[in-house]
Amino acid sequence: xxxxxxxxxxxxxxxxxxxxxxxxxxxxxxxxxxxxxxxxxxxxxxxxxxxxxxxxxxxxxxxxxxxxxxxxxxxxxxxxxxxxxxxxxxxxxxxxxxxxxxxxxxxxxxxxxxxxxxxxxxxxxxxxxxxxxxxxxxxxxxxxxxx
Numbered sequence: 001x002x003x004x005x006x007x008x009x010x011x012x013x014x015x016x017x018x019x020x021x022x023x024x025x026x027x028x029x030x031x032x033x034x035x036x037x038x039x040x041x042x043x044x045x046x047x048x049x050x051x052x053x054x055x056x057x058x059x060x061x062x063x064x065x066x067x068x069x070x071x072x073x074x075x076x077x078x079x080x081x082x083x084x085x086x087x088x089x090x091x092x093x094x095x096x097x098x099x100x101x102x103x104x105x106x107x108x109x110x111x112x113x114x115x116x117x118x119x120x121x122x123x124x125x126x127x128x129x130x131x132x133x134x135x136x137x138x139x140x141x142x143x144x145x146x147x
Contacts, residue, residue: 010129013130020130024126026093030119031120033116068095075091082129086129093122
């Protein structure tokens with residue numbers, strides 16, 4: 001029997017409610033931007049052009065993109081159940097948001113629809129987690145009896 005506990009992203013109803021609020025907010029913004037198009041423009045995450053030379057700005061942003069993408073791969077693997085679905089719904093929306101400024105305007109428009117759909121799935125997962133309550137990894141009888 002595997003006694004290793006996986007980390008909990010949402011341990012109680014309070015954090016589940018925060019997850020619903022944040023996911024709902026980002027979902028609303030994603031749906032709004034999918035149906036009310038804004039001008040397509042490119043921008044880095046770290047906008048420090050006035051502090052660093054251009055090559056350092058590019059290097060810092062590329063390093064940040066790599067770290068974020070690594071977390072987007074590692075975090076869903078570390079979770080389980082509905083939390084994994086919630087994070088897996090956030091990942092495409094986040095990653096596509098990062099690359100949206102690097103692609104053509106027509107492809108960026110298509111990305112908006114995928115991001116909105118992904119966040120809708122995440123919102124449903126967050127609501128289900130809130131309604132059903134976060135699950136415990138260990139049965140009540142296992143928590144009472146020492147090994």
